[in-house]
Amino acid sequence: MIEGGVALRPRDTGGVVDLGVALLRAEWKRVARGSLPMLAAAFLCALVAWREDAWLGLGVAWILGRAAHVPVTRALGERASGAPAAGGLLGDLGRGLGVTLLVVLGYAAASCFFPIVFWVAWRSVFLPEVAILERPSSGLLARGSSVSEAPGAHPLGVVTWLWAADLFGLVAGELSGRAVVGDLLMVTDLFANPDAFEPSVYGLVGVLAVQPFRAAVRFAGYLDARTRAEALDVFFALRAAASDGVRR
Numbered sequence: 303m304i305e306g307g308v309a310l311r312p313r314d315t316g317g318v319v320d321l322g323v324a325l326l327r328a329e330w331k332r333v334a335r336g337s338l339p340m341l342a343a344a345f346l347c348a349l350v351a352w353r354e355d356a357w358l359g360l361g362v363a364w365i366l367g368r369a370a371h372v373p374v375t376r377a378l379g380e381r382a383s384g385a386p387a388a389g390g391l392l393g394d395l396g397r398g399l400g401v402t403l404l405v406v407l408g409y410a411a412a413s414c415f416f417p418i419v420f421w422v423a424w425r426s427v428f429l430p431e432v433a434i435l436e437r438p439s440s441g442l443l444a445r446g447s448s449v450s451e452a453p454g455a456h457p458l459g460v461v462t463w464l465w466a467a468d469l470f471g472l473v474a475g476e477l478s479g480r481a482v483v484g485d486l487l488m489v490t491d492l493f494a495n496p497d498a499f500e501p502s503v504y505g506l507v508g509v510l511a512v513q514p515f516r517a518a519v520r521f522a523g524y525l526d527a528r529t530r531a532e533a534l535d536v537f538f539a540l541r542a543a544a545s546d547g548v549r550r
Contacts, residue, residue: 313526315459322522326514329377333514336373336391341510344369348506356500363506364468365402367513371430372398374517379435382525388437397433401442405429423461424450430517431524449524452531460523467512467519472501475508 313321326333344366352359372394376387387394405426412418429446432438438445450457479502 313454315456315463318456318460318522318526319463319519321526322515322519325378325381325522326374326518329381332377333374333518336377337370337514340369340373341367341513345506345510348510349503352501352503352506356502359506360472360501360509363509365399365406367510368402368430369395369399370510370513371517371520372434374514375431375434375521378518378521379431387435394434397437398430401426401429401433420458420461424457427457427461427464427520428524428527431521449527449531452527454530455527456523457527460520463519464516467516468509471508471510471512472505473508475504475506475511476502479504479507 348363351362
């Protein structure tokens with residue numbers, strides 16, 4: 303890289319978020335086609351659970367909403383690499399939800415000593431990208447940790463943005479939903495929870511709505527980490543140039 307004069311631009315956490323937003327805007331049509339059906343299915347399941355218990359409904363939305371990350375990751379991975387994603391969508395859905403359950407179990411195990419939650423989040427933040435894009439036959443946790451430990455990576459910064467996005471979606475969904483239905487339309491609000499301390503249907507919608515953004519930011523953090531550690535952008539550029547030369 304030094305002999306070739308390649309220089310990697312320093313990018314802080316804010317720059318990673320900007321990159322994720324730019325990728326999401328560039329692929330918004332594919333993202334919408336792939337993620338909206340999954341978000342709709344997750345909402346229906348969360349609504350059924352919400353009728354039993356409001357917090358259970360929120361948990362179901364948080365977990366099943368991760369299914370929408372899979373088409374986002376595949377679409378952005380194809381754009382970054384210039385090559386179609388390997389494997390099928392159904393298999394990747396299984397991998398994505400499997401990783402989500404693994405992370406949830408890690409959070410649950412670490413909840414007895416809260417600071418460990420940050421360690422679990424740091425080590426596991428890029429596991430979905432590793433599982434879906436790299437598909438290691440073994441050593442998934444080790445590979446995810448190595449990406450997080452790449453020099454110049456921002457795993458905790460990315461995790462902070464992901465958690466903040468979930469919180470923003472919940473609060474924005476609650477406030478905007480109640481305002482539109484109750485104050486603007488002035489109709490009986492059948493979807494709000496009478497208990498102000500429990501999430502309503504609007505909160506579920508808000509949490510689900512931010513999932514494509516979360517997936518894009520996490521992918522951008524993964525791409526940035528691998529670029530710094532492995533010059534991934536140079537590899538993609540050389541492969542694209544070689545493919546173009548073969549076609550010619």
